[in-house]
Amino acid sequence: MIKAKLSDSITPAKMLWILLCEAAVILPHVPHMRIWVSLICGLIAGWGYLIVIRKWRHPGKLIRLALVVISCVAVAYSYDTLVGRDAGVALLVIMLSLKLLEIKTHRDVILFVFLGYFLVVTNFLFSQSMGMAVYMLFACVGLTSTLVMLSRHDKGLHAVSNIRVAGTLILQAMPLMLILFILFPRLPGPLWLMPEDKNRATSGLSNTMSPGEISSLIRSDAVAFRVKFNDRAPSASQLYWRGPVLTHFDGRTWHSRSLPIQNRPERIQHSGARISYTITLEPHYKRWLFALEMPVKIPAGSFIDADYSLMANKDVSNLIQYVVGSHTRYRIGNELQRLQRRFNLVLPPTLNPRTRAWADSLAQRFSSKRERIEHVLTQFRQQPFSYTLNPPLLGRNSVDDFLFNTRSGFCEHYAGSFVYLMRLLDIPARVVLGYQGGEYNELGDYLIVRQSDAHAWAEVWLADEGWVRIDPTSAVSPERVETGIDAALPERLSSGGLVRSVNPLIRNLVLYWDSLNYRWHRWVLGYDAGRQRNFLQRLGIDSDDWQDIAITIIVTLGTLVLAISLWMNLHNRERQKDSIARLYQVFCQRLARIGFQREAYEGPRDFASRVSQQRHDLRQDIELITRFYLQLRYGRNPPEQLFSQFRNRIRLFKPRKIKRSITP
Amino acid sequence: MPGLAEKLSTRTLAGPEQEPIVLHRRRIYILPTRYGGLFALLLLLMLIGAINYNNSLGFALTFLMGSVALVSMLHAHRNLAGLQIRCGSTQSVFCGQQAVFPIIMNNQNALDKIALRLEIKDNDPVHINIPAASTITAKLAMTSRQRGIIAPGRIKISCEYPLGLFHAWSWIHPDCNCTVYPAPEKDAPLPEFEQQGLGMGQSRQRGQDDFSGLRRYQPGDSIKTIAWKQSARGSGIFTKQFSGAGGKTLWLDWDSAATRSLEQRLSRLCQWVLQCESSGLEYGLRMPGQNIAPGKGHRHRHLCLSALALYGQRTSPA
Numbered sequence A: 001m002i003k004a005k006l007s008d009s010i011t012p013a014k015m016l017w018i019l020l021c022e023a024a025v026i027l028p029h030v031p032h033m034r035i036w037v038s039l040i041c042g043l044i045a046g047w048g049y050l051i052v053i054r055k056w057r058h059p060g061k062l063i064r065l066a067l068v069v070i071s072c073v074a075v076a077y078s079y080d081t082l083v084g085r086d087a088g089v090a091l092l093v094i095m096l097s098l099k100l101l102e103i104k105t106h107r108d109v110i111l112f113v114f115l116g117y118f119l120v121v122t123n124f125l126f127s128q129s130m131g132m133a134v135y136m137l138f139a140c141v142g143l144t145s146t147l148v149m150l151s152r153h154d155k156g157l158h159a160v161s162n163i164r165v166a167g168t169l170i171l172q173a174m175p176l177m178l179i180l181f182i183l184f185p186r187l188p189g190p191l192w193l194m195p196e197d198k199n200r201a202t203s204g205l206s207n208t209m210s211p212g213e214i215s216s217l218i219r220s221d222a223v224a225f226r227v228k229f230n231d232r233a234p235s236a237s238q239l240y241w242r243g244p245v246l247t248h249f250d251g252r253t254w255h256s257r258s259l260p261i262q263n264r265p266e267r268i269q270h271s272g273a274r275i276s277y278t279i280t281l282e283p284h285y286k287r288w289l290f291a292l293e294m295p296v297k298i299p300a301g302s303f304i305d306a307d308y309s310l311m312a313n314k315d316v317s318n319l320i321q322y323v324v325g326s327h328t329r330y331r332i333g334n335e336l337q338r339l340q341r342r343f344n345l346v347l348p349p350t351l352n353p354r355t356r357a358w359a360d361s362l363a364q365r366f367s368s369k370r371e372r373i374e375h376v377l378t379q380f381r382q383q384p385f386s387y388t389l390n391p392p393l394l395g396r397n398s399v400d401d402f403l404f405n406t407r408s409g410f411c412e413h414y415a416g417s418f419v420y421l422m423r424l425l426d427i428p429a430r431v432v433l434g435y436q437g438g439e440y441n442e443l444g445d446y447l448i449v450r451q452s453d454a455h456a457w458a459e460v461w462l463a464d465e466g467w468v469r470i471d472p473t474s475a476v477s478p479e480r481v482e483t484g485i486d487a488a489l490p491e492r493l494s495s496g497g498l499v500r501s502v503n504p505l506i507r508n509l510v511l512y513w514d515s516l517n518y519r520w521h522r523w524v525l526g527y528d529a530g531r532q533r534n535f536l537q538r539l540g541i542d543s544d545d546w547q548d549i550a551i552t553i554i555v556t557l558g559t560l561v562l563a564i565s566l567w568m569n570l571h572n573r574e575r576q577k578d579s580i581a582r583l584y585q586v587f588c589q590r591l592a593r594i595g596f597q598r599e600a601y602e603g604p605r606d607f608a609s610r611v612s613q614q615r616h617d618l619r620q621d622i623e624l625i626t627r628f629y630l631q632l633r634y635g636r637n638p639p640e641q642l643f644s645q646f647r648n649r650i651r652l653f654k655p656r657k658i659k660r661s662i663t664p
Numbered sequence B: 001m002p003g004l005a006e007k008l009s010t011r012t013l014a015g016p017e018q019e020p021i022v023l024h025r026r027r028i029y030i031l032p033t034r035y036g037g038l039f040a041l042l043l044l045l046m047l048i049g050a051i052n053y054n055n056s057l058g059f060a061l062t063f064l065m066g067s068v069a070l071v072s073m074l075h076a077h078r079n080l081a082g083l084q085i086r087c088g089s090t091q092s093v094f095c096g097q098q099a100v101f102p103i104i105m106n107n108q109n110a111l112d113k114i115a116l117r118l119e120i121k122d123n124d125p126v127h128i129n130i131p132a133a134s135t136i137t138a139k140l141a142m143t144s145r146q147r148g149i150i151a152p153g154r155i156k157i158s159c160e161y162p163l164g165l166f167h168a169w170s171w172i173h174p175d176c177n178c179t180v181y182p183a184p185e186k187d188a189p190l191p192e193f194e195q196q197g198l199g200m201g202q203s204r205q206r207g208q209d210d211f212s213g214l215r216r217y218q219p220g221d222s223i224k225t226i227a228w229k230q231s232a233r234g235s236g237i238f239t240k241q242f243s244g245a246g247g248k249t250l251w252l253d254w255d256s257a258a259t260r261s262l263e264q265r266l267s268r269l270c271q272w273v274l275q276c277e278s279s280g281l282e283y284g285l286r287m288p289g290q291n292i293a294p295g296k297g298h299r300h301r302h303l304c305l306s307a308l309a310l311y312g313q314r315t316s317p318a
Helices: A012-032 A035-053 A061-079 A085-100 A106-123 A130-151 A159-183 A213-217 A338-343 A353-365 A369-382 A398-406 A411-424 A472-476 A478-482 A490-494 A504-525 A529-539 A546-593 A604-614 A616-634 A642-652 B002-009 B034-053 B056-080 B262-278 B298-309
Strands: A223-229 A240-246 A269-271 A275-281 A295-297 A302-304 A310-312 A320-326 A329-331 A429-436 A439-441 A446-450 A454-462 A466-470 B029-032 B084-087 B098-107 B113-120 B126-130 B134-143 B148-150 B155-159 B166-172 B178-181 B211-216 B238-242 B249-253 B282-287 B290-295
Touching (some): A012 A035, A012 A085, A012 A130, A035 A061, A035 A085, A085 A106, A106 B034, A130 A159, A130 A504, A130 B056, A159 B056, A213 A411, A213 A454, A353 A398, A369 A454, A369 A472, A411 A429, A411 A454, A454 A472, A472 A478, A546 B056, A604 A616, B002 B029, B002 B166, B029 B056, B098 B126, B249 B262, B249 B290, B262 B282
Antiparallel strands (some): A275 A320, A295 A320, A302 A310, A429 A454, A454 A466, B029 B166, B084 B098, B098 B134, B148 B178, B155 B166, B211 B238
């Protein structure tokens, strides 16, 4: 084996480079790591650097072991666990830093770089945005250039040259990666379940609704999901994206609570044309999938629950894509069983006395349930109710307060109090959460639904119609449903809603950026087993036939590798041609410096003879160089040594001006 | 495994090759290094992670790094391919010294050849860079263990550039060798002088600086002894003869260097040759089956020392 050589030692410049690489890989982790982890990393990195520049002693095995044990204990204490994503990353980051303390030779650095690659992948567990991908690509160039540096076996850093080599390698690897990305069989579902990390901060709908909850969501411009319609998109007033259904009221908050006995929902009766579309759903760590009311053709791995909500079999913890077919003309819940009926009528007793009294009077005035509903909606329309993002606070009897005192509220106030009233009027009713509307992106021909489109509406059950959607908000503010949240709530824009800014330039930029993101999500992040099957089918490859796939991968990769290797050789030869011309240029420049400018019309031979006539002393050199040049440039099969001879000649050719005093 | 790889890769290399040796693509072999294996393991781990979390960018990165490794193999291969190699002339050494084989490598490609490693088996390797379109000589040292003629045999030329994941190598067998003189014996007794009847210089007591005449210049004569006045007349260059130096011829006799073993005898004779040469004496060598007529100078010295080096080894190829 190679003996430890001087060239294998780590110079301060190399160490600095290594530290930079480490910092680049760890930096994106800093915001979601515990602060002490970042601090420890910084301290250890500083120590590692001092060891190299001050030639301090490396810590002994015992100290390193102690450090490893201490950090494991610290992580376990701080994260409550050693497995899982967050604790794992913290541990990995600390280990990477500790590795710095034992860097003595190139061997240690190689292991360090390998750990670095692994840390790059862990970043993708937190963010898979385009920005992160580009950043990590650069981090990989950095790590790879470190490997190049090590394989040079000398003391120099060669930073620029190494980066160029690493960049070339990565660029050449790109087409191969693409082939593997497309063809490598994707397996549906995880190999094993990892413990879910707690305290995931997410924005999105929850399965409860209390006054103020949705209005806080409405301030967020984060994308909830994007929709691509196969045909024309339905009109805005039909865009009700159904989410969780809330049936239980505790006096302040609505909860979703399923029946003790789950019965399968009846079939959805539908008519009219089916609307087919693909939804790219951002992870929200809940089980429900959003779909246009009412989903009829549902994706694999999902089901429709007793409340007609589309549910996934497991939490949506990754960006997913699914295809749904919906009908906007439908009928659900022909029959309501006794238990279900009671579930949708029950209310906490004694609260809201004024509302109860009003409901009693209404019940006496109108016998028909349709009339009761109409009357309540008319009241919403005619009384001075207002739609606002900043409603006043409500007291203990929140429905009384809202209906008779404040009369200003957001969709959750209207939906909640409406359902409350309906139940008092003996009409089974419930709250439905979801999104309403969305913004059409003409650039990408898809609909963006943001958190700000979150909405709550009501469903009432009528004996001859089943469950019927009623949106009390539209009675108060018809613009909300017809033109969207910003038309209904101009105040939202002033409170920081940049996205749907009035400025058309900014708006277009934002939409353009979003359409890029959508494509990224659709084609890169959402490329899963199902999408791969469809895509390969279009290419005429059967994705179930492993043999077929393996042969395709091998043949395409082989062809590409061959092509790259040919290109590399071609490149090599072309460079030599270039350098011949460049060297001749140097020759001409040197002659120009002593007063012989080559004219544009002058061929190399004419130029040479002109100069030779005036400068006999240079004649031999000039004629030789010109002959070499012509032979290399235009000759057939120039001898192999000619190029280096040509080069040497030009290197040595340093003509000087003749001094006047010598010439008589 | 390395043994097997060596066996397979040297299979076609029977003996010394004709120069220049060109590293064609077909004679370059390539295998992953230990780190290459480790890297594969790392990629496997990354792949499992990507599958488990169904992480598209995880897949992308795994495939990218795998492809980078694959492409680096091409680069390692190219880093060796096309090199033209010949062996320069060697300088004879005394046994125990390092024989140096200048390996002249010509890189005609437009790209530099980086971190090439040349190694004669059981000797220290040499790392070398060869810039594009230029020629560089690597000096490969080999410890001489016995007198005679030594050859480096198969030389391994390899590189792990650019990522250290693949080891590309080729075996070359340049036709070069180096004469190893016997090691001169330390503190050898002085040779016995045998006087030649040339009519001059019988009396040693005259002193070495006495001028005794002129003779035509021979290569190897010291510049101090040139008779500049006489030489300036234009009829050739002359060297001054001194009775102490030129007047005596020594025969270094095999029989007078009687010691215990053959090698010791050769060592002693070697030492005598060196002593005679450094004191400017003319000397001849008398060996069984071979007599070298008296003379002096660099070539004569080499002739004598080679005869000693090759004594009893005539069967080996020159």
